[in-house]
Amino acid sequence: MSAATRPKSTAASVQDNVLDFIARFWSYLFLLALVIFFSVTGQGFFSVRNFSNILVFSTLVILMSIGQNYVIITAGIDLSIGWTVGLASVIAARTMRDLALGGMEVTPAIIIGIVAGLLVSLIPGIINGVLIALVKVPPFIATLGMFGIIRGAAFLLTDGQQVVGGLPQNLRDTLSAFGNGSLLYNVPEMGLVWFNRPPEMTPLQLRGTDMLVPYPVIVVALVALVFGFILARTQFGRHTYAIGGNLDAARRVGINVNRHLIIIYVLSAFTAGIAGVMHVFRFTAGSPLAGEAQLLSSVAAVVIGGTSLFGGAGKISGGVIGALIIAVLTTGLVILNIDQLWGFIVVGVVIIIAVLVNQAQSLLERRKTAH
Amino acid sequence: MxxxxxxxxxxxxxxxxxxxxxxxxxxxxxxxxxxxxxxxxxxxxxxxxxxxxxxxxxxxxxxxxxxxxxxxxxxxxxxxxxxIETIYQDLALAENLDVSANVFLGKERKKKLLGFIPVTDDAWMRHEAEKVLDRLDIHIPSLRQKLVNLSGGQRQAVAIARAIYWNAxxxxxxxxxxxxxxxxxxxxxxxxxxxxxxxxxxxxxxxxxxxxxxxxxxxxxxxxxxxxxxxxxxxxxxxxxxxxxxxxxxxxx
Incomplete structure (x- = not known):
């Protein structure tokens, strides 16, 4: 039983280590390769402005991937979060608009709108969790049902419209100052400017201003750090992995698996809710469709990042890298003026590569320790 | 005897x-x-x-x-x-976790990070797992090893060590x-x-x-x-x- 490791030729073990490194960090290397490729081939890809755009563009998928990651680590899936983003954005936009039109100050209207959007986003999560943990409905079916329910509910709330608009101008200005603002700007002939764009700018300055630290990116970075930390370092995270690895074992050692699963699905809905509220800040309107197209991207990001659909393995950072790969690909293809449809094909291929690499990696790991 | x-x-x-x-x-x-x-x-x-x-x-x-x-x-x-600890054939282990995580699964020792953030005390748990493995004369090269990479006998040993640690x-x-x-x-x-x-x-x-x-x-x-x-x-x-x-x-x- 002791590790009677057979002496290996050093060449073979070096090769193994190199392969292991590539398998472990291939998504980082792939992202780097993509950035280099587009920087060399695409005019204007390698610029502060473009990188800042890519980061802002990726915030939606990153947020959705965080919750999705937790769910998939427990060997589940959440198909409903795309519409949860939409529902939260509709609720938040309507609440802010109606309160502001009713004469409330902008700031409290926004705060109440945020809270309303986030709270409502928890409802589908609670229902998903209860169905899956207590009623034992398979996650795919439960969240597919919820997919339809929230879609209908979100559109009913907008009377079938695709956009909740009509927010008063002062409200929209405040929202946009955050949603499209940055902690730090680089303005031509002026240098670094904190918090707000300077009021008076020449057309040249307007065009040349770069957002160095966009607010949405700060929010998403914080959310990713917090949830990444919880997964990696806390008992809750440990139990999340255990449930994904062996549900019966988790139950037998006394983990309250049902409660844990409900929390996981609520958390998934919550990160979608944050994304929905952020949509209102960025677009100064709500839309049932705010996250619908990003659902599969969130799953793709998580898988590209190394999370196993069988559960038990994965990291938040992986999903973030996966989301960045998708964003870089999409943006890069636009800059190269290649049809966006190629983007779907490339992302599809990357997902399949990801799964293959992960399988190869577990084989490698086994070979390294087997004897 | x-x-x-x-x-x-x-x-x-x-x-x-x-x-x-x-x-x-x-x-x-x-x-x-x-x-x-x-x-x-x-x-x-x-x-x-x-x-x-x-x-x-x-x-x-x-x-x-x-x-x-x-x-x-x-x-x-x-x-x-x-x-009374029953060790079934399927062992009830989380194979995606490492040895000490399994020994302490469900009863993780926690410490406070920066004085207020509760995190798992992995170093302490690894040390304790090492002690109980030593006591049973079980040798596992690295306690950071995920169980999926261990042999059947080593997993059996982990299941037994867990039982013993929790005073079976x-x-x-x-x-x-x-x-x-x-x-x-x-x-x-x-x-x-x-x-x-x-x-x-x-x-x-x-x-x-x-x-x-x-x-x-x-x-x-x-x-x-x-x-x-x-x-x-x-x-x-x-x-x-x-x-x-x-x-x-x-x-x-």
Whole structure:
């Protein structure tokens, strides 16, 4: 039983280590390769402005991937979060608009709108969790049902419209100052400017201003750090992995698996809710469709990042890298003026590569320790 | 070596499944430090008896006493809390986690990061896991190793180490060597002996006669829901045991 490791030729073990490194960090290397490729081939890809755009563009998928990651680590899936983003954005936009039109100050209207959007986003999560943990409905079916329910509910709330608009101008200005603002700007002939764009700018300055630290990116970075930390370092995270690895074992050692699963699905809905509220800040309107197209991207990001659909393995950072790969690909293809449809094909291929690499990696790991 | 009051006493236990009598007035004892081999053909009632002890089944008649207290009808987790640990064939381990995470699964030690953020104290748990593995003379190269990368015998050892760490006083093992290669089987058998040397008795269900003859101190044979033989190891031969199992030996009700 002791590790009677057979002496290996050093060449073979070096090769193994190199392969292991590539398998472990291939998504980082792939992202780097993509950035280099587009920087060399695409005019204007390698610029502060473009990188800042890519980061802002990726915030939606990153947020959705965080919750999705937790769910998939427990060997589940959440198909409903795309519409949860939409529902939260509709609720938040309507609440802010109606309160502001009713004469409330902008700031409290926004705060109440945020809270309303986030709270409502928890409802589908609670229902998903209860169905899956207590009623034992398979996650795919439960969240597919919820997919339809929230879609209908979100559109009913907008009377079938695709956009909740009509927010008063002062409200929209405040929202946009955050949603499209940055902690730090680089303005031509002026240098670094904190918090707000300077009021008076020449057309040249307007065009040349770069957002160095966009607010949405700060929010998403914080959310990713917090949830990444919880997964990696806390008992809750440990139990999340255990449930994904062996549900019966988790139950037998006394983990309250049902409660844990409900929390996981609520958390998934919550990160979608944050994304929905952020949509209102960025677009100064709500839309049932705010996250619908990003659902599969969130799953793709998580898988590209190394999370196993069988559960038990994965990291938040992986999903973030996966989301960045998708964003870089999409943006890069636009800059190269290649049809966006190629983007779907490339992302599809990357997902399949990801799964293959992960399988190869577990084989490698086994070979390294087997004897 | 096995003396004193029984740690576990099963008295007159009956269990029925519909019209089938799975256990028929079974009496059974385990003394401190014993390794009791529980033998019998498929359907003889071994697993049913084990499940009545571990709380998975509730017997219709009779009582199970542990350390003098009746524990019949308590939940499996309450019985495990009392110190009866059953190690099933599937081991109930999270193979995607490492050794010390498994030893402490569900009871993680926590510390405060920056004075207020509760995080798992992995260094402490790894150190403690190392200690209990040492105590059982189990060698695993790295405790950061995920279980999926360990051998069957090493996983078995982790399951046993977990039981011992959480103060198991009686360990029940269901076919512990069934899925193992020969060197691994030997290691598990010596693990069983080191448990009994530490006064932790083991109930061993096994079909492998060599295992039984090697480690058991007493042999209990069941047939059709009854205990048909109860012999010290010294009085048993493979031949006589097989006769009891198939029902060709003397019936000793």
């Amino acid at each position: 096995a003396t004193g009051v029984p740690l576990l006493r099963v008295s007159g236990v009956c269990k029925y499944f519909g019209g089938l009598t799975a256990l028929n007035r079974v009496d059974f004892e385990v003394l401190p430090g014993e390794v009791v081999a529980l033998l019998g053909d498929n359907g003889a009632g071994k697993s049913t008896l084990i499940k009545c002890i571990s709380g998975v089944y509730r017997p219709e008649e009779g009582t199970v006493f542990f350390q003098g207290q009746p524990i019949t009808g308590r939940s499996p987790s309450a019985i495990r809390e009392q110190g 006083r009686l360990v029940i093992m269901d076919e512990p060597t069934a899925a193992l290669g020969v060197p691994e089987q030997r290691k598990v058998l010596s693990l069983i002996q080191s448990l009994s040397a530490q006064q932790i008795p083991v109930i061993l269900i096994s079909h492998t006669m060599q295992d039984v003859m090697e480690v058991a101190t007493r042999i209990v044979v069941m047939r059709r829901g009854r205990v048909v033989a109860n012999l010290p190891r010294s009085a048993a031969t493979v031949d006589s045991i097989v006769k009891h199992i198939v029902g060709a030996g003397d019936m000793t009700d």
